[in-house]
Amino acid sequence: MAFGDGVAGVCAETKHTVLVPDYAAWPQAPPEFLGLGVRSAIAQPLLSRGELLGVIVMSRRGETARPLDDAAGALLERFAAQAALALRNA
Numbered sequence: 001m002a003f004g005d006g007v008a009g010v011c012a013e014t015k016h017t018v019l020v021p022d023y024a025a026w027p028q029a030p031p032e033f034l035g036l037g038v039r040s041a042i043a044q045p046l047l048s049r050g051e052l053l054g055v056i057v058m059s060r061r062g063e064t065a066r067p068l069d070d071a072a073g074a075l076l077e078r079f080a081a082q083a084a085l086a087l088r089n090a
Contacts, residue, residue, distance in 0.1 A: 006030045008055045011043035015052055017077065018043045021067035023059070033059075040067040044076045046084040053087045056080050 003013045010028060011018040020026045023038045033041075041059040045052055058076055060068060 006033065007041045007043040007059075008057050011045050011055045011057075012052060015045045015047060017045075017073055019068060019070070019073050021069070037061040037063075039063070039065040042068045042073055042076055044073070044080040046080050046087060048084045048088040053084050056083060 003009050006028065007018050007020055019042045020029070021040050023029050023041050024034060029038075038059050038061050041057060043055050043057045046054040046056060056076065056079070058068065058072065060066065
């Protein structure tokens with residue numbers, strides 16, 4: 001994804017968490033992901049010393065999928081911090 005495109009692109013561009021509980025209603029949702037049945041998504045930047053190293057995305061698919069929430073965001077944020085540290089030290 002390019003900067004500004006989709007959940008990952010918006011996250012990379014802003015360097016902030018992007019939580020989209022209702023992906024189908026999100027105006028920036030790329031049609032190809034809607035076609036895959038994505039119901040909810042969250043993206044977290046991998047930052048080290050303010051530098052963007054990447055983005056990690058989690059999504060839920062299917063009609064019965066519960067929306068991702070702030071608790072999922074907090075968990076992904078902790079994982080992203082560890083992943084960014086591992087990337088920095090690799």
